[in-house]
Amino acid sequence: MASEGRGAWPVPGEAPATADLSRCVHCGLCLTACPTYLVTGLEMESPRGRIQLARLIDERRAELTATVQEHWSRCLQCRACEAACPSGVAYGRIQEHARAQLQAAPPRGRWAMRLRRFVLRQVVARPRALAAALAPARWFAESRLRGAARLLLWGRLAELERQLPANQGRPFRATDLPPGGEEPVQLFLGCVMRELFGEVHRATARVLAACGARVEAAAGQRCCGALHAHDGDLAFARRLAKANIAAFERTAGPIVVNSAGCGAAMKEYPQLLAGEPGWAERARAFAARVRDVTELLAERGWQPGGRFAVRAAYQDACHLAHVQGIREAPRALLRALEGCSLVETERADVCCGAAGLYSLVQPGMSRELRQRKADAFRAAGPEVIVTGNPGCYLQYLGAVREAGLDAEVLHTVEVLDRAMRAGQAGKER
Ligand code: SF4
Ligand code: SF4
Incomplete structure (x- = not known):
């Protein structure tokens, strides 16, 4: 490949492993699962193309140029390719390490990358700091000024406004934990979830408590580090992983997560900490306790029950379906609600384009994928769109509002909580 801009060779220790790269046999079976390939039709925007770029760099036959950086940066890290690959290529790991190389020597966008790292770390x-940074957005989301301000916003600001949830109330705090039963269950609070999705956390705690759990929130828990790892800041992601392992070692019971991205990252702490002396066994013990909330409910046979008489479209969050392999548990919980009819939309498992910070750094591709979701919703006509991940939730709010659809967006546990409370109210009447 011709030299272009400032090239850099792989960063020792953080580059994709040759063994991971060589598992790809170029069969192409992952191509039609890849959202960026579906949109562009370009080989270099496919998993196979991106792996080939990493392999050429690994073999010193190409340099890490701005063009390579752009092809890697457009990857959503949705890992649909990993789920489709018959050869077991660990694409997520390859891409995180590819981005770690960019962290050390980005051919383009050095200042944007440094700013991103500062925001993610600090x-x-x-x-x-996060509570203070998000307070204005939370205030604006529920303010009466929002309707008027909407008329004055345009471009990216208008898009961001459409994605602000208005039904989440105040942030979640430990005092929100309800009294519960005997079995201890640890609620993972996360970063954005705790501040912007307080109502999803409260609904999760209520549903678990109603099923007999004693819901606790371990002191000292931190952000899961998924955003840092996806951005290639593996060193900081490891620091967060270690802090979380230490915090939850002082507790008992499953660690329940209601954000698909966080759950996937936490289940992969053993991979992240594989080279860290003294942490491998602790990471394995931690990961074995992590459960998505729908996974735990299904595993224990806990069915909160109740009535939710709407047409609902469940959308697979990539990190729930492709990484954790959880597709059926949320659908089964929804189907079991009285009156709930589940409508399947076209390609419900294709990424919506939220993908952590992706909608901020790749707005064009993110918008295209959001519009495809809006088209699918328009065709299926659901009254409620259900998801298990905060980024998707915000993206669907945008899709619904942009398309002028009359549909509500809810997290799976919000649906379960509403149904359960409707059922309880019915019994009391
Ligand atoms: S990543 Fe897997 S499915 Fe895709 S081309 Fe390589 S071997 Fe085939
Ligand atoms: S992670 Fe998603 S966007 Fe990236 S190559 Fe795989 S399927 Fe395509």
Whole structure:
């Protein structure tokens, strides 16, 4: 490949492993699962193409140029390719390490990358800083000024406004934990979930408590580190992983997660900490306790029950379906609700384009994928769109509002909580 811009050779220790790269046999079976390939039709925007770029760099036959960086940066890290691959290529790991190389020597966008790293380390990973940073957005989301301000916003600001949830109330705090039963269950609070999705956390705690769990929130828990790892900041992701392992080692019971991205990252702490002396066994013990909330409910046969008489479209979050392999548990919980009819939309398992920070750094591709979702919703006509991941939730709010659809967006546990409370109210009448 011709030299272009400032090239850089792989960063020792953080580059994709040759063994991972060589598992790809170029069969192409992953191509039609890949959202960026579906949109562009370009080989270099496919998993196979991106792996080939990494392999050429690994073999010193190409340099890490701005063009390579752009092809890697357009990857959503949705891992649909990993689920489709018959050869077991660990694409997620390859891509995280590819981005770690960019962290050390980005051919393009050095300042944007440094700013991103600063925000992820100093704001997202620090609860007080994040609470202060998100307070204005939370206030605006429920303010009466929002309707008027909407008329004045345009472009990216208008898109961001459409994605702000208005039904989440105040942030979640430990005092929100309800009294519960005997079995201890640890609620993972996360970063954005705790501040912007307080109602999803409260609904999760209510549903678990109603099923007999004693819901606790371990002190000292931190952000899961998924955003940092996806951005290639593996060193900081490891620091967060270690802090979480230490915090939850002092507790008992399953660690329940209601954000698909966080759950996937936490189940993969053993991979992240594989080279860290003294942490491998602790990471394995931690990961064995992690459960998505729908996975735990299904595993224990806990069915909160109740009535939710709507047409609902469940959308697979990539990190729930492709990484954790959880597709049926949420659908079964929804189907079991009285009156709930589940409508399947076209390609419900294709990424919506939210993908962590992706909608901010790749707005064009993100918008295209969001519009495809809006088209699918328009065709299926659901009254409620259900998802298990905060990024998807925000993206669907945008899709619904942009398309002028009369549909509500809810997290799976919000649906279960509403149904359960409707059922309880019915019994009391
Ligand atoms: S990643 Fe897997 S499915 Fe895709 S081309 Fe390589 S071997 Fe085939
Ligand atoms: S992670 Fe998603 S966007 Fe990236 S190559 Fe795989 S399927 Fe395509």
